[in-house]
Amino acid sequence: MPERAAILDAGDPLAPYRDRFEVPQGVIYLDGNSLGCLPRATPARVEDVVRGEWGRDLIRSWNSAGWIDLPRRVGSIIAPLIGAQPHEVTACDTTSVNLFKLIAAALALRPGRKVVLSEPGNFPSDLYMIAGLERQGLATRRLAARDHLKDALDADVALLLLTHTHYKTGALFDMAALTRAAHEAGALMLWDLSHSVGALPVDLNGCEADFAVGCGYKYLNGGPGAPAFAFVADRHLAEVEQPLTGWMGHASPFAFSDDYAAAPGIEKLLCGTPGIIGLAALEVGVELIAEIGVEALYAKSQKLSEFFRQCLVEAGVDLELVSPSDPARRGSQLSFRHRHAYAICQALIARGVIGDFRDPDILRFGFAPAYLSFADMADAARHLAEVLESGEYEREEFQERAAVT
Ligand SMILES: Cc1ncc(COP(=O)(O)O)c(C=O)c1O
Structure with missing residues (x-):
């Protein structure tokens, strides 16, 4: 051999x-499906952010180095990897936190329905986040084996949440077929792309998916605990509401208003101050994967x-x-x-x-x-x-x- x-x-x-x-x-x-290797360009980029943008330019870098736009900038490089438009993706928080935001957002878009359907053996955070919302009285968790998911889609289901590439077995779901089935039942579709992004082509918009999340530290090589990403289909951007209404998701964060008004676009997915060093490292990894x-x-x-x-x-x-x-x-x-x-x-x-x-x-x-x-x-x-x-x-x-x- x-x-x-x-x-x-x-x-x-x-x-x-x-x-x-x-x-x-x-x-x-x-094990690059768990923690991707370090891109050779990352240390210099991080050094530049730390010594130059932070150490020398200090707070001016929010404007001069474009820190404030970094979540959207990194999101826009991830977008073509997952079949999304640049303005539909942002890089922020962790996959677990983004799951919480988008499960809750989906439930709010389907009043009268409380069931979030998934499969047993899905990644723990996916299942625990549904359970967490269940404890708050906002959701009902329903699990069905992958071959029975379509049968479990009834008029109570608000959201179907699946991991595209199963983290343990690597088995792929048919994204188009399951998204269609969810929609036919009047439910929304949220894909966890943690083990897909950067490894295989994904066509969220081609499949008419509603929401997606995924990790930055696996095939995107963003480094341990790198920011994750969140996708919201353009048709939902105006009306979608997520519950972690921190100031960075506000339409005018620097108006410091007492009242929350969500940003009109994907920025409404943000919560607190973005982690710039982590985003800068992730940007290098994503650019490299996009280049290949x-x-x-x-x-x-x-x-x-x-x-x-x-x-x-x-x-x-x-x-x-x-x-x-x-x-x-x-x-x-x-x-x-x-x-x-x-x-x-x-x-x-x-x-x-x-x-x-x-x-x-x-x-x-x-x-x-x-x-x-x-x-x-x-x-x-x-x-x-x-x-x-x-x-x-x-x-x-x-x-x-x-x-x-
Ligand atoms: C499929 C899947 N979803 C969610 C997560 C959770 O990601 P995080 O720990 O960054 O929130 C992981 C982590 O490995 C994962 O593999």
């Missing part, structure tokens, strides 16, 4: 982009994951695949089930192959195509085969659970 990998790498049009990222020596990084192009990234990610599977077969590894075997039906990841998944993951990390573990028994490998090579796939598969064959994952040091897995 190393020979085959060399041929594939030689023909890979994205290969030069690896040098635009810090990929540590001796590490095969299969999401179509090219997706094409390579499918090839990478299929090549990884071939390498595993060749090495005699027979693991239960929990991701769809058809690359067109999954995001940029492969997940396998094994009862010793945690220890196997630790044994791989000790060898420099960084994937992750998801409770209770999932071994998850993300394929960030901007900086991974086919040689990485061949090497990672060889390490996995050796870890399984040798039984080295049974060593005591690999059993103890860390706080963050």
Whole structure:
């Protein structure tokens, strides 16, 4: 397989982009779906913001460096990656907080309906935010398995909330079909794009989605805890209301009025003062992904994951695949089930192959195509085969659970 990998790498049009990222020596990084690698341009940009814009220019930078427009500016670069118009997206807060804002906003747009429908096993924040609104008496949470979602859409449902690429299995929803089904039932549609944005093409407006959120620190490479983004379809922008009515979402924040009046556009999604250093770092990551192009990234990610599977077969590894075997039906990841998944993951990390573990028994490998090579796939598969064959994952040091897995 190393020979085959060399041929594939030689023909890979994205290969030069690896040098635009810090990929540590001796590490095969299969966790870019959790925390993306550092773009080489980020430290200088952050240094400039910190030393120049903050240290030297101080508060003038809100105007002179355009800090006040940064949420919208970063949002407008994310927009084409997700099939949105620039004025429909802003970068702010966390995905969890944006979920809260948009679930509540959707409920307000559907008076008389209280049900928010999702699937069991969706990402915890998605489910907990519905539950939080339920505790406030504002929502009723309904969960239905993915094959039964359409049947669960009735006249009580205000909102269907789904994660486009499932965080554990990588399974993709048919965005167009589910959005249509939600609308046919009179409900609105909110997509969590955390594991899709920057990895595969998304067409929110082509599917007539109403709302979306997503993370900045995964395939967008914005850094740990990077700001998230929120999308509101243009047709809802005028009337939508979100409950975290902080001053930055006001139509005239610097009028300091006692009464809240929402900004007319996507700025109404803002709450407090934007985190400028985080936004500046995110901007670098998003610009780089936009430059490479999401179509090219997706094409390579499918090839990478299929090549990884071939390498595993060749090495005699027979693991239960929990991701769809058809690359067109999954995001940029492969997940396998094994009862010793945690220890196997630790044994791989000790060898420099960084994937992750998801409770209770999932071994998850993300394929960030901007900086991974086919040689990485061949090497990672060889390490996995050796870890399984040798039984080295049974060593005591690999059993103890860390706080963050
Ligand atoms: C699908 C999905 N939704 C939401 C979140 C929560 O994001 P945050 O912790 O930034 O609020 C995550 C985090 O990994 C996620 O994977």
